[in-house]
Amino acid sequence: MKSALFLCLLLLGFQVQGQHRSNLNDEQQEQEIPQSPEDHSQPEGENLAHVKIAPSNADFAFRFYKQVREEAGNKNIFFSPLSISTAFAMLSLGARSNTLSQLHKGLAFNLTEMEEKDIHEGFQCVLQLLNNPHREVQLNMGNALFIDDRLKLLQKFLDDVTNFYYSEAISSNFQNSPEAIKQINKYIETKTQGKIVDLLKSLDSNAVMVLVNYILFKGYWEKPFNNLVTRDDDFLLDAKNSVKVKMMHQNKVFNIHRDEKLSCWVVEIPYKGNATSLFVLPDEGTMKQVEDALLKETVSNWMQSLEKRKIYLYLPKFSISGCYDVKSLFKKMGVTEVFSDQADLSGVAEKTLLKVSRAIHKATVDVSENGTEAAAVTMIELVPLTAEFPPPPHIRFNRPFLMMIIDKTTHGILFMGKIVNPAAKED
Template sequence: MTSHPSTLLSTALLTLWLGVGMVSCSQAAPIPSLPGSPSSMPRPSQASPTRPVASPSPTPSTPAKPVNPKLIAANNRFSFNLLAAVRQQDRSRNVFISPSSVAIALSMLYNGAAGETQKAMAEALQLQDLSLDAVNAANETLKTRLESDNAKVKLTIANSLWLKQGMTFNPEFLSRNQRFYQAKVASLDFADPQSPQVMNNWVKRNTNGRIEKIVDRLNPQDVLYLMNAIYFKGSWEKPFNKQQTREQPFRLANGQTKPHPMMQQFGKYSYAETEDFQAISLPYSDRRLSLYVFLPKEGKTLDALADGLTAETWERWQQQFGKREGSIVLPKFKLEYDTELKDALTTLGMKSAFIPGVADFRNLSDRATFIGQVKHKTFVEVNEEGTEAAGVTSIGIRTTSIPQDPPFQMVVDRPFFCALYDSQTGTILFMGTIVDPSR
């Protein structure tokens, strides 16, 4: 597929494989209601697993419903915890994840968890202060608030559940995922060699062709594939001039340098600087989404910066941004990243969910199940006319900027941290540490 020279593209996909556990629970007691959810919650009267239940769209005159701030706070804590856990596995390569994709997919699965597994997932996702009903309602609102489809900025979120034919699933689990997550639910013959291609076609369609394949083959133990896809494509509010892009040296962590195309521009930006880093917010044309770039100061390392990243420091650093004139030199980059998240999620407290006979997903099925694999893929491309997504609502309008400050110079010619952030909801859609933009 050809690249899009006038856009910044970000695509994420998370897939969870669920397998049948070692112990059959076909004689288990009736499935209880999940904590925090009303037992009288309606189920689709025309229930067909292949027909999602659409949520009513608000009328144009309906004010935008705010997202539960407790979910945003939980998601941000989870985001930085996840990045830290993923980076433990390999600090020498580029890491680029979509914590929102992972959080949404795991929230869908959370509807099937019970007992200690539910507690472990709540701890990992930082959802201890929210009932399940509140989690679902907040995620439904978040999806509505985030999605955008116009000529300048496109952001879509898609969910799907692929069920093994012959396996019994709790209708309430399916109903909630259809209702709150607008998930496509479909049954497949997992013995059919064409079934992986059916799933991969969904993946390709919902990532605009950027990710073409997630499933190679089906394991006999597999009973459910749960997928989330986030696709973002946007144009910078202020595009970079291609004629000013120059080959310049980019310094790697080991001290070696390699030539790399560097974009340049001068203007007034939302900018912050401390003794440890320089940071800039590059807004997209809708001015609610921004690409934040944090560059460690000379003598400081990306590892030290990343190790200090938490939801609390992120919030504190945002308060330091103010409008200031200056120049930015930023590398073009295009990368694909994929990882298996079992180890990272185990580090965050979800170990029991991966152990056959220990994992408790009784609210998903009357058979014992466990998570077999959690696979995460991302794609990102940043170029001259790409996207800047900056939220002016909370960033860039502070009166703390000092007009007499001299213009800053920010040359991103060494490893850096970046995040794609939605200021309207406070959501971090993508984040990563880039150690070599040429890879």
């Protein structure tokens, strides 16, 4: 039995700019994220912390996607905008002056529309809701700081990252680089249930802190695909080239929308629980047009325009990953100071000037029939023979398409990507 598995990780490395570094005195204990039951009795409104940050997080997601697209060329794209924005929002607790302003602007937060406290309370709420153990969708998201034992964090920063982001603070000896790398990689491997192994290959010789954000998502389709009808089929890479893929098939009612203006099909494939996915299939030759129009308003319009309709759905099985140099991408988005000698992260540590030396993001996705055990259950479905008018459309994801995973509780885009070659080998 195979489940869809979405994994992602962001790793930030910090290096010291100043000379004075002192000891981390206290071993910090792992922070438990309080269970936050999805309280449906509470009306959805602007007073809810996570609702306030959702539009900014969506804006950031599409801005970052367009930056990745510039560099990706004709390659698959897959990342978690929420992981990246959470990690940098957490870092912003220790940023000051222009470094802080650039981070807010890069993350699409407008402080004329919300207070800085709203940002952190929003992420606090998102973490509580996503980690609710009573959800049908398995979601785990968390943060950790690996801190060199010569570095003394400011108590205010430590309190804030613990309070708002439930971060673990883990003492580490960066003087013993191989051991520190092993410790960090072991943590990542454990938190991603063995899916991301040996991510960190080396440490900067001046590194004094590593910030890790991880998100793990396992979802089962509300309507699983029957693996007995999965067939080999062609996926068209372009006008001249194709690859063989395992194509899944369903002939059922889905929420769909035909966007005539952008020339694309939008199909919602929901998971059990409060998460859903949008698969967007541009007509041949219109991918760039659809990508250029990717804005929160566009996606909101798609969601509101969805209508139930029986379709013949063809979707390939795929397992892809993406690895990104976030430092390079952020610099192109105007976030430069935090990576430079002008960085003002004076709210992080005592008597130590810090800058971000490296920021890596890795995400993987596995989409399959999801959770059917053909040997255990035999189901015979009978349908009346009726002449349907108009006939159900055949929507074949047999050419490059876009996908988004959306959490309905927090209104957040957990993951987004572009699949140009489902058969491509993972990074």
